[in-house]
Amino acid sequence: MDLNRLYFDHQASLIAADRTCSNDKRSAHLLSAAAIADHIAAAQAALGAEASAWWSTPALPEAERHRGAWQCW
Numbered sequence: 001m002d003l004n005r006l007y008f009d010h011q012a013s014l015i016a017a018d019r020t021c022s023n024d025k026r027s028a029h030l031l032s033a034a035a036i037a038d039h040i041a042a043a044q045a046a047l048g049a050e051a052s053a054w055w056s057t058p059a060l061p062e063a064e065r066h067r068g069a070w071q072c073w
Contacts, residue, residue, distance in 0.1 A: 006040045013036060
């Protein structure tokens with residue numbers, strides 16, 4: 001798969017997690033981002049380009065830092 005598409009999908013999942021007011025939906029988006037990060041890491045490894053090791057770290061801390069940026073009404 002195209003790495004640019006994986007990067008895009010990863011960012012979209014993190015943004016969706018940040019914007020939702022539902023804990024269940026947030027968890028689902030973060031799980032999706034983590035799975036995509038695993039695909040990115042595997043694709044990089046297959047290409048011999050493992051320069052971005054942070055892709056394999058959990059997405060939760062980053063999303064948690066931004067929680068509250070969107071208001072839930």
